[in-house]
Amino acid sequence: MSKGTFNCSGKVNLHDWQLNSSSLFMQKDLHNVLHEKPPLNSVFKVFECELPGIDILMNLKHYVRCMESNLKKLCRFEKIPVLGKLPATNEEIDFFVIRKVVCEFLYNLRSYIKSIREDNFTIRDVGDESEKDFEDLLDTMQRFLGRLHCIPDSTFLYAPSNVGNKSNQPEYHLYHSHLDLRWLLTTIIYIKSNSWHESESNNEHLENIIFSALADLIYISMKIFVTIPNTDLHTRTPYSCSCVRELWLMLQILADSLFTKEKCKMFWEFLNSILDQLFPNEYRSTSKLQNINLPDCKNSEVFCIWLIYHLTLLYGYADDGVYSNKPSTRMTEKQISCSMAQVVKIMKIYINKGGKDGAREEVDDELCVIIPLVHVLSCEWWSPQVQIISLLWECFHRRLDQPFLLQTRGPWSTSSEKKTPMDILEQIKSRIKNTNHEINHESSFGLFLRLLGKFLEKHYSRSEAKVWNQIKGRIYSRFSQNKLQDYTESGIYNFISLFLTLAVTTDTVDVCSAMVNLLPSTIDWSDPSNSKKYCLIWKSKLAVLLLYNDCKYSFKDIAESYTETANAISCRKDEFSRSMMVWFIDVLRITLMQSEDFGRHEHAFLGGWIDRYLLESAPNKVGVLTSTLLKVFEKCNDLLSSNTMGSTLMLNSLWQHVASRVRQMVTNCDLSTDFYENPTKLAVAFTLEACRDPSTAKKYRHSAVSLFQHFTMSVIIKDIRITQLYLTAILQNEIALETLRKEIANFNTLCIQAWVKCNILNCEINSDKHFLKNYISHLPEIKSILDSERDINEFRNSNEPIIHFFMVISKKRTTLKAEQCSSFDATCRSYLHNLDKWALQLINEENKDTKLSFWIYRCIGTVIFCCSPVLYVKNQPSNMLRVLINKVALPPEQPAQPHLVHLAQRIFHMIILGIENLNVKADISLQTMIRELFERYLPLLITVEASNENAFKVADSLSKCFLEAKPNFVRSILDMLAANFVTICGSNSTHKHCYLVMLLLRNLIRAGKIYSIDVLDSIVSVSASSIFNCYMRVHDHHPHKQQTIDFLKDVSLNSYYKENLSLREKLNEIVWNALNKYVQTNSKVSFEFVSSISKINIELLKYIYPRIKQIVSECEKNKLPNAAALRYQEYQLLSLAS
Incomplete structure (x- = not known):
């Protein structure tokens, strides 16, 4: 391994602090310089020769020339070569060898000097020339190092190599030669100054060398800094490669080590002196350096703070090169104080140069770089320092009412308008807890709040409030109520974020109180243009509630103001106020659900706003509130055993503010949703509570009895699912059931009434309906009707128990004696109490064709069909039957209710057949009702095609009246139809329904034997006379004439007519009676009619002709004026009759 050379590991990874095992530091080069004593008279290798140390000194001049020659080879590559003009070379140059021999020479020289120092030898002792040559060596090294500024900037960026010294790039070795020589020069000077006793001058020389080394490194860092965008400064370092970081570290340790020995300045003093020169206008250097x-x-x-940050992190390295990611023992209070002072100094400069008022062009981008760096230093490396926070605060408080401070990226970048109170508070907490990779998403102000929160979280203490009091004084003093009154929405949001940050990390009650007092009141808000601003203010106050809840603080002192504000907001009609109420309810829900025993005055939040909110909000908007109130009830019930005051107070508030509104909520009806469930469950909860504690219920003017009667019998309840769910829940509770049975004398009757209502107004089958059916079947009142086991089983197994129930009532009544019927009828009528009032309330024009609407009418039709004797009371004009029929089938024409008439068509036969069960002949009112029914529904039940008058259709509901009725009742109907509609009204025209009656009769006659012979007999007996009478009186072209001929034709072709002589004779007689009445007075029409008969029924003509002939003879005998004309017409018939 080469000596004295750095071995590069490439670019520095911000999160990789492990030093290369082949690095100078890990090879203990620094340790050897500072501590180790080398062996004396060792042999050293110099420029490929092995020599004793004394020989090196003796021939130092020669070796300096050799070193200079090698360095010049490297200097050729200081300039970037022009493409195609690479430096000429005869052979491939190994640049590492050049660098290695130079460094090896200097390393060995340093080692020898260090060795002779121990024996108090000096270079002068070797020879005068040696000392002069040594100075020449130092000059040569400094000249080479002085050429650092000649190296292109790109070299600092691209020279690093992952392969280290194996690289053969000349730029790499040139650059690293500067690093090598800078370190070797520094250590040689150190050893020299430590070797001889020229202490003062040598120490100053050493300081200058260290100063120059640090200046060169700062120069490199500045070249790197200018190439890095502000957004990337968090992930980039001032080290061009691992060797530069290593050099910084060794110089740092060397300087601090010498400082402890009082031989030179501290590392930070060197650094600060250099950085001060970047601000010549602010600081005049007093240093001798x-x-x-x-x-x-x-x-x-920005550069200075960025550099200080990274150099501070180097103090995480221990003397052995192990990094701990926190200050090592090397970092003393003196060093912290010195580095901190420099940052404070720089921040003051920054503020004075436009940072305070935002005059700098990129002030927020710069702050986005500065604050995270200072954050790490303040919270992880330095002792508490309020001044840093204060200086940063100076950068914001003047500009707080500006939108650019809001976050525009990341998960919290949604507008303040869309954020809920939970979002606002969660963003505050998340900001304090977030990790470094989320920093890029924050605005500059957000980063400041993160720093402030982290700092206070770490250093706030109730016992030692100095730090907090300093920060509080600086922040609070910048705000007033008048100032906040003029703030825009952005300013308010920034203010809220600031104070909530303080509240989360320090004295929550004090900060929240200050914030609420400073913010404008939401009660006095009246300006629509500031709606969003006041919404935000309200959100901030709700965030305070959430914070109180998180801290488990009592709401006693603040609840009243919130309730008062909610009461005021609930009275407003605008969308913003509705949103404000939704947020309040969401926050209240969280507070109530997380409460352990309602012992923190949570009950005080319930107020008059509940009544208004539930009254004015759409059903689909109140679910959160009603579900919350339900859970509160459940929690109060769970707390009953512990007898806590909180649950008692909460129950009183529920009675006071909720119970009355729940009574009214059930008037809403939205069958498309499950809105009904929560109000109904609340009603059940209040009823059960009234059973448990009747005195409290009475205090608020409620009782279990009144609640039960309201929710089961009130006609204002439109959604029957409410009654069904309520009744099921009450009947399933033994305590409530026992209490209500004692308090309500006719409890079973009320249950049956409610069951009837539930079954008529709801066609769905569910578990609640099944339970109610089983419960009802066990009541003695029902068992007295279902008096056989078979009836009971059929009732319980029926999917339509209500239909079965009405049929059984009809069946049961037929078995009773006359004197028993009156009592039975009265009892059964009580089960149908107010049927006419609630039966139709769900039906309207929009839903007339739904399954439910028809089911309701089917049930009503069944009641009329099966129970008309029960409902009808003679000589009582407003008896239930008449009232019910008038409501469902004969509604007033003004206002028009076509949907009721539309549905009544389908049960027309059930109404008519129900009336059949009564003594119609003895009651003129029933006869009138039948006439009104037919008059209203004949045009609806008989439809004629517009394009073809002979094509018509009679509805099944009308046909069934004649198919299923008894003969006498059919005869009564036909008699009524003939008497009221087959008549001449005036101007020789028939009643408007005559045409429809004739079509009905045609339909009955043409049906053949589908109907009984009694129907045809009744038609002939009671209708034919009116038909022929109208024929004689209408004008020649009236459609009734053709209808009459068609009637005779249809009767003549009917099978019953052909087979029954009595019918034929009866028709003959009726036809003749009509002719006998008009043959003399209206001979033309009479003989036309007879002529038509001749084409239809010869047998009838043969019956009529002799009688006409006799009348003609009598006219001639009596010499009447028209006798001749009659005789002429009679002759015309003779040919037809023969």
């Missing part, structure tokens, strides 16, 4: 020629530097302050 020489001035040096350093290149111009645009950012001298």
Whole structure:
């Protein structure tokens, strides 16, 4: 291994502190210089010759010339060769050999000088010429080292090599020769000054040599610095290669070692003297050390702090070369003080040159470099120093109301508008805890806050508050309420970030109190243009709540102000206020959920804002609050056993501020969501709490009974899932069940009413519905109706238990005696209490075709069909049946409710057949109702194609009225239709529904034997007369004439008519009666009608003709004026009848 030469490991990795095992330091070169005693009269190898040390001194002049000759070979490569004009050489030059022989010579010379020093020999003792030659040697070395500035800047950047001395690049060896000789010169001078007794002058010479060595290294560092962008300075070092770092380290150890022996200045004194020369206008050098020629530097302050940072890190190396990533024993308070003073000095310069007011062009980019470096020094390498923090604070407080201080990159780069209070506080904590690789994402102010937080986190102590008081005084003094009032959103955000950083790391209560007092009040906010600013202020105050919660502090002193603000905000209607309430609720949720026993006055946050927020917010917006209140209830119940005051106070607040609003929340209905669950569970919680502690419930005007009745029987509850879930939860709680049974006399009846309501208004099958069905089936009231085991089992197994229930009621009533029916009817009517009021509240125009809407109408139709005798009370105009039919099928035409009429069409037959079960003939009101029903629904149940009047369709719901009804009731219907609609209204025109009735009759007749013979018999008996009467009275072109002919044709072709003589005779008689009435007074129409009959029914014509002939004969006999005309027309018929 060559002696005295550095062995390069390439560029320095910032995180790799291990020294090369072949390096000078690890080969103990420094240790040998400082400590080891070499053997005397040893033989040394010099320029390939082995000589005693005395011979080297005797022939020193010759060897100096040899050294100079070799160095000149290297100097040829100081300039970058022009392409195609490489230095001429006859043979390949081994540049390392050149460098090695020079260094070996100097190394051996140094060793010999050190050896003779021990015996108090001097070079003068060897000979006068030797001392002169030795001075020549030093001059030669210094001349060569003085040419460092001639080396191109690119050499400092690209000369390093990972292969070390195996490289044959001339630039590499030229550059490293400077490093080699600088170290050898320094150590030779040290040994010389330590060898002879010219102490004062020699020490000054040594200081100058060390000064020059450090100046050269700073020169190299400056050349490197100018090539590095500010953003990369965190990852780059001032060392062009590992050899430069090693040289810095050895010079540092050498200088500090000599300082301890009082033989020269301390390392930092050398360094500071050089760095001061970068600021000639600020500091006049008083040092006796020489001035040096350093290149111009645009950012001298940044460079100096960057350099000091890296040189401070070298103090992590112990004397043996092991790095510990923390100050080693080499770093004393004196060294810390000296380096710190220099940084303070530089920061003051920086501030005076525009850093304070932002006048520097790239002030924030520069601060982004400076602050992380100072951060590491202040928090990891130096003792507490408030002055650094104060100086950095001077760079920001004047510019705090500027947006560029906000973070624009990284995970926290979202705008302050989008950040929640949790985000703001988490960013503060994350900033303090973050790792170095996240530094590039921070703004300059963010980096300052990180430094401030870390510094206070490490050095804040309640017992020793000196550091904190100094920082607090400097920061607090810069703010006032008037100043913050004028701040923009950006300024407020920066202020908040600053104070929350202080609060997280120091006296939380004091800092938060100061911050809140300085910030403008959100209650007095009225200017819409500042909405975002006041939103941010509110977020900061909520972050204070989170911080209090994290620290487990009591909210007693601050809760009232938050509740007061929330009450005010909840009264505003704008979007910003709504957002502010959402943030408040989110923070409150965190606070309440993390509370252990509500012993920190959490109850004080519940106030009037809850009522207004739940009232005015959309159902899908209140889920967070209602779920939070539910969990609070659960936690209070868990705390009951421990009897804590906090849970008692919280329950009182819930009764005071939540219970009444929960009663009203259930009026909302949004079937598309699960909004109903939380309010319902809250209702259950309040009911159970009222059962447990009725006195507290009564205090706030509530009771378990009133709550139960409200949530099961109130008609304002539109979402029946609320009643279903509530009732299920109450019935599953034994304590509540027992309490309510004692307090409510008709508890079972109320349960049945609620069950009926749940089944009619909800068609879905779920576990709650199944539970309620099973519970109801065990009640004695239900068992009295389901009086057989079969009925009970069918009821329990039915997927439509409500339909089955109504059918069983109808079946049960038929088995009762007349005197039992009245009591039975009254009981059953109680189960359908207010049916007319709540049954239709879910149906509207938009959902009329849904499954649920039809299910509701189907249930209502079943009630009317099966239970009409139960609902109907004679001589009571507002009996349940009439009221229900009016509501579901005969709604007022103004306002129009077409959706109800649309659904009623589908249960029309159930309504009509339900009325059949009553004594219609004895009650004119029922007859009127039937007429109104047909008048309203005939146009809807019989549809005619616009393009073809003969194409029509009769709805099944109308057909079933005639298919399933008893003959007498069918006859009554047909009689009503004929009497009310097959009539002449005026101007010889029929009723507007006559045409539809004729189509209905055609449909019944043409159906053949689908309907019974009684239907055709009733048509002939009660309808035909009106039909023929209208025929005689309408004008010639009226459509009824053709409909009448079609009617006769359809009847004549009907199978029942052909097979039944009685029907034929009945029709003959009715036709003749109509003709007999009009043949004399309206002979033209009469004979036209008979003529039409002749084409349809010859048998009927043969029945009519003799009677017409007789009338004509009587007219002639009585010599009536129209006798001749009648006789003429009679002759016309004769040919048709024969």
